[in-house]
Amino acid sequence: MIKVAIIGAENVGKSTLMNALIGGKISxxxxxxxxxxxLIRRRFAKLKIPKSMKNPLGGADEFVLIDTAGLFDPKMELRGKVLSEGKFRRIIDEIISADIVIHMIDATMGLHRGMEKLHYLLKFRYEKPIIVVINKIDLVPEEKLEELMNLVKKRLEQDAIPLSLVTYEGFNELLRAVTYYAQYV
Ligand SMILES: Nc1nc2c(ncn2[C@@H]2O[C@H](COP(=O)(O)OP(=O)(O)OP(=O)(O)O)[C@@H](O)[C@H]2O)c(=O)[nH]1
Ligand SMILES: [Mg+2]
Known part of the structure; x- marks a missing residue:
């Protein structure tokens, strides 16, 4: 069983992604x-992974998906409105226990400072495989997306997957990335 945590600032689309991955409305x-x-929602799911994307060695397709409350206020470098320090800490602990982390960025808001710090902590201190997605690309012009892709690459030292949960552009790439990392868990 592979544990995947979806993290990001408030309102980036975390719950929408969890619903899309599971194919039912639960968050x-x-x-x-x-x-x-x-704060934390855990759901067990067998992801509907296309055969062509499956690990030939028969890797797991059974996941526990974790949808977390938004960690930061999108406009400030502060904890999200609904979170006390204790609750914030609980979410961080839950994220640290995950095998794979999906760091979600809102294309209309850009990379959040607080999330950038958390990304570094998870990647370097806890050595988590992190998939970065830029969501809501249906809402921004191409040039703006390109700019954000470059910025994310520079600041987080990895490529982001552009995603829209309205048009589903990028959804297969995300599934592919999840199944790729799942082989190494
Ligand atoms: N246009 C557009 N809207 C999206 C997309 N993904 C999510 N949304 C919308 O963004 C809003 C927030 O989505 P949620 O899934 O509730 O976001 P969240 O990150 O779970 O938010 P919190 O739980 O409040 O932190 C909703 O109105 C979604 O319908 C997308 O790709 N494109
Ligand atoms: Mg949510």
């Missing part, structure tokens, strides 16, 4: 930041 989705107030 509440709202236009308001701070929607996931339950």
């Amino acid at each position: 509440e989705v709202e236009a308001l930041p701070g929607t996931t107030k339950g």
